[in-house]
Amino acid sequence: MQLTKHAHACVTVEKDGTRVVIDPGTFTPDATDAVEQAQAILITHEHFDHFDADLITRALQDRPELQVYGTQAVAAALGADDARVHTVVAGDTFDVGSLAVTVHGSRHALIHVDIPCPDNVGYLLDGGALYHPGDAYFVPEAPVRTLLLPTSGPWTKLGEAADYVRSVKPERVIQIHELMLSDLGQQSTANLLGEQGLTGTAITRLEPGTTVHL
Numbered sequence: 001m002q003l004t005k006h007a008h009a010c011v012t013v014e015k016d017g018t019r020v021v022i023d024p025g026t027f028t029p030d031a032t033d034a035v036e037q038a039q040a041i042l043i044t045h046e047h048f049d050h051f052d053a054d055l056i057t058r059a060l061q062d063r064p065e066l067q068v069y070g071t072q073a074v075a076a077a078l079g080a081d082d083a084r085v086h087t088v089v090a091g092d093t094f095d096v097g098s099l100a101v102t103v104h105g106s107r108h109a110l111i112h113v114d115i116p117c118p119d120n121v122g123y124l125l126d127g128g129a130l131y132h133p134g135d136a137y138f139v140p141e142a143p144v145r146t147l148l149l150p151t152s153g154p155w156t157k158l159g160e161a162a163d164y165v166r167s168v169k170p171e172r173v174i175q176i177h178e179l180m181l182s183d184l185g186q187q188s189t190a191n192l193l194g195e196q197g198l199t200g201t202a203i204t205r206l207e208p209g210t211t212v213h214l
Contacts, residue, residue, distance in 0.1 A: 001099075001129055001214045003146075005206035006034055008179040009050050011132065011148065013125055018097030022123060022132050023050040027179055030208070035059050040096040043070035044134025045108055045120040046077060049179075053077045060084060067096065071119040088121060101125055105138030109155040129214050135177070137164040144170045146214050149203065150177030151189050158189065162198035172214075174204045 004012040008027040012034050013020050021038040024031035027049045035041060035055060043051045051074060059066055060078065068078060068085045075087040086094070092103040101123055108120040122133040124140055131144045135153065137160055147170035150156055156177070165173060173193075178186055186205060195202040206212065 001126055002211055003130065003174070003214055004034075004211045005174070005176070005208055006030055007208045009044075009132075009134070009150070009177045010034060011176065012038065013099065013130060015126060016098040018099050020096050020099060020101075020125075023134070024052055024055065025049040026052045028052075031055055036063075039065070040067040040069065042101070042123050042132075043068065043074045044122065044132065045071055045118050046073040047108075047118070047135065050134065051077075069094070069101075071121060073118060090121065099125055100127060102140075102142070104131075104140040104142075105133065105136050107136065108134070109136045111155045131168070131170075132176075137161065139164070139167045144168050146170060146172045146174060148176045149173050149193075151175050151193075152178050152180035152185070158192055162193050165193065165199040165201055170201065172204065173199070173201050174206060174212075178205075 001015040006028045009023040010028040011022050019038045020040045021034045022042045023044055024035050069088050072087050075085050078085045088103045090103055090106050094101050104122045108117045120134045120136045122138055124131045128143045130146045132148045147168050190203045193199050193203055
């Protein structure tokens with residue numbers, strides 16, 4: 001299985017000719033290209049940095065074979081009567097070609113009591129090979145080999161991120177949701193949370209466009 005990192009929270013996962021893209025949002029400059037090459041789109045929640053509704057609406061119009069999975073709010077934004085748009089909740093399982101997917105979690109992390117928390121789901125792919133948590137530090141009840149770790153944003157806290165990695169116990173951590181950090185901030189975060197820091201697990205920083213084998 002291969003993972004390609006895009007800007008912010010968006011990644012593409014490919015296995016045996018099957019390609020899915022997770023969270024192509026408006027902070028991802030090449031989201032259009034990522035969507036065009038994928039058989040399915042997985043959306044963790046409706047915030048614009050994870051979900052470019054206009055882009056995905058156009059893609060559905062242009063590509064009758066495209067499938068989209070997301071929360072109820074995502075489905076409503078795309079047209080819940082479209083059979084290609086699937087509402088998912090924790091406990092759901094489905095296959096996209098050669099990729100098996102299970103759904104975990106239910107709520108976005110708290111930003112502030114005055115800001116509503118939308119639904120948020122995480123996606124565990126290929127029997128635990130990769131977990132994308134969206135905007136939450138939810139610990140799935142399954143082993144995780146590679147964890148995508150959000151490290152910046154109004155809801156993130158480095159102490160909670162460290163405890164999250166300790167709880168999940170992944171073999172590998174790849175940073176996502178990093179766009180609000182400068183280069184210095186990313187390096188500092190990796191040092192604090194990484195192998196010589198609080199978690200004992202190295203954090204991999206990938207430049208957008210980088211592909212790695214999982």
